[in-house]
Amino acid sequence: MKQLAYALLLTGVAACNGPASAPETAAPPQASPPPAASTKPDTSSAPAQTVRRFIKWYARNGESLPGNFVLNDDGLDSTKFYTVNFPGTEEWLTAVQQSGTVSAAYLNGWRAYFRSYADTLRLHPQNDGPPAGFDYDLLMLSQEPDTKVAELQVGTCTVVQQQPGHAKVQARGPRHENWQEGLNFELSQGQDGRWLIDRIDNDSM
Numbered sequence: 001m002k003q004l005a006y007a008l009l010l011t012g013v014a015a016c017n018g019p020a021s022a023p024e025t026a027a028p029p030q031a032s033p034p035p036a037a038s039t040k041p042d043t044s045s046a047p048a049q050t051v052r053r054f055i056k057w058y059a060r061n062g063e064s065l066p067g068n069f070v071l072n073d074d075g076l077d078s079t080k081f082y083t084v085n086f087p088g089t090e091e092w093l094t095a096v097q098q099s100g101t102v103s104a105a106y107l108n109g110w111r112a113y114f115r116s117y118a119d120t121l122r123l124h125p126q127n128d129g130p131p132a133g134f135d136y137d138l139l140m141l142s143q144e145p146d147t148k149v150a151e152l153q154v155g156t157c158t159v160v161q162q163q164p165g166h167a168k169v170q171a172r173g174p175r176h177e178n179w180q181e182g183l184n185f186e187l188s189q190g191q192d193g194r195w196l197i198d199r200i201d202n203d204s205m
Contacts, residue, residue, distance in 0.1 A: 047167035047187045048157040050195045054101040054185075055152050055171065058139055061099075062149065065139075066091040069114070070121075070131045081125040084118035096139070103188060103196035110138070141183065141202040148173075148204070151181035165189045170203070180205050 068088035072080040093107050117133035126132060137145035151173025161168040166188055173181035182203035187195045 045159065046189075047162065047169050047185075047195045048159050050101050050187060050197065051157045051169045051171055051185050054099060054197060055149060055157075057099040057101060058145075059149050059153055061095075062137070062139065062145060065095050069134050072127065073131055075128070078127055081127045082121050082131045084114055084121065086114065086118075089114045092138075101197055103190075103198050105188070105198040106196070106200075109199065139200075141200065142181075142204065148181045148183075152183065155181070167195065 066088065068085055069092070070088075071083045071085045073082050089110070093110060096102060097107060113133070117131075120132055124132070136143045137148075139145070140148045142148045152171050155171060155173035157169055157171045159167055160170050166186070169185040169187065171183045171185065182205065184201045184203045185197055186199040188198050189195050
């Protein structure tokens with residue numbers, strides 16, 4: 001009887017000292033997924049990029065643009081007076097539009113300019129010297145456009161004002177001792193998101 005009780009006691013002790021169940025393995029922490037790449041374009045410098053493209057386009061094409069703005073300015077017949085050649089101005093406007101950097105407002109501004117100087121030449125007939133309103137380069141707003149575009153190409157284009165749909169950009173060449181080439185641009189953003197030039201003003205000093 002004692003032997004039976006002793007055997008039962010050993011069996012109970014063995015059961016208590018059996019191998020413990022394996023602890024549950026904790027799931028490793030999952031790494032946070034990388035943030036999705038933004039598909040929204042950064043347009044903060046887009047107006048300045050348009051101005052830079054305009055300057056580069058002019059550097060490549062300025063000398064080959066149509067320029068027959070005025071009739072009878074060849075000096076061959078002193079009895080004929082200067083008149084604005086509107087088909088010639090439209091040819092020039094078409095070439096400028098092909099730069100892809102200017103708006104309809106910019107082109108229409110030049111149409112108004114040409115009409116204004118057509119009236120000037122009609123009211124004040126002229127048949128010698130540079131025709132009034134056409135004695136400078138109309139895109140660089142300078143009588144030395146080659147110098148100006150060369151300076152602007154190595155200069156800066158800075159957005160000085162931007163709000164929804166409108167921006168102002170300053171293009172500046174390197175500053176020299178007593179002069180610096182410059183142009184000021186006003187731009188608008190179309191429904192397709194592109195920034196186009198509406199107006200250019202001279203700001204050389």
